[in-house]
Amino acid sequence: MSASTAKVSRKENSNHDGAEETSEKEQQEAIEHIDEVQNEIDRLNEQASEEILKVEQQFNKLRQPYFQKRSDLIxxxxxxxxxxxxxxxxxxxxxxxxxxxxxxxxxxxxxxxxxxxxxxxxxxxxxxxxxxxxxxxxxxxxxxxxxxxxxxxxxxxxxxxxxxxxxxxxxxxxxxxxxxxxxxxxxxxxxxxxxxxxxxxxxxxxxxxxxxxxxxxxxxxxxxxx
Known part of the structure; x- marks a missing residue:
């Protein structure tokens, strides 16, 4: 019984080792995909910054008459x-x-x-x-x-x-x-x-x-x- 258990144990270890190899491969693939997704996120962040800058420039122009009116009152x-x-x-x-x-x-x-x-x-x-x-x-x-x-x-x-x-x-x-x-x-x-x-x-x-x-x-x- 103990030998059978040992064989099972070795078999389990063998399966576990294979699972680790598969897991490492999957992890590497996941890392590569994460990097790709992160690049897309970074691209969108850059695009958002550019759009925010455009909006800020637009509203800066809209604020100017009010700044002038405020200065006149001050x-x-x-x-x-x-x-x-x-x-x-x-x-x-x-x-x-x-x-x-x-x-x-x-x-x-x-x-x-x-x-x-x-x-x-x-x-x-x-x-x-x-x-x-x-x-x-x-x-x-x-x-x-x-x-x-x-x-x-x-x-x-x-x-x-x-x-x-x-x-x-x-x-x-x-x-x-x-x-x-x-x-x-x-x-x-x-x-x-x-x-x-x-x-x-x-x-x-x-x-x-x-x-x-x-x-x-x-x-x-x-x-x-x-």
Missing amino acids: AKIPNFWVTTFVNHPQVSALLGEEDEEALHYLSRVEVTEFEDIKSGYRIDFYFDENPYFENKALSKEFNVNESGDPVSKSTEIKWKAGKDLTKRSAQTPNKAGKKRQHEEPESFFTWFTDHSDAGADELGEVIKDDIWPNPLQYYLDDGDDD
Whole structure:
């Protein structure tokens, strides 16, 4: 009985080995078919991305008259943009006291996404006459170069004498004539000269994707939950 059992066992093992061989072949075929199906999924995903881009471009054009109407209405509210920036947690962290003073002269902000949205965008800041710089407008533009790498460029700020906020000292004298460490952050306006990592410009992305779509929510939110 034990021999018969052993024979059965060997036979079962033989069948099991054959099943494994068949299974491995089937698995390989399945993997190849999965790869083919995945290629089709990837192709559809690429097609979907292209269609989504076309729709986004279409709706960008449709939004433009409303952006213009909104800008005209915002112009009737004093200090709208500086209040919006001060109330935004990420932007406010970049603002020193003098930055806020300068931004009180900010009258209009515009974000323009290029027709090929993937190629970049531009942010324009329009200022009233102010004691800090000569420019009526400051812009920063993000796009890609011929190699496909993200790059940025911006308006050169024409500072008035002694008013360059990007060069303020890291130390300021107190009333006793001693020096203390400057606790304010680096000037907001250094953003216009920083082109070190155009592909990961946090402030630009925050303005474009968070503030610009609905600045009113930040203008009305003073951060007081009470």
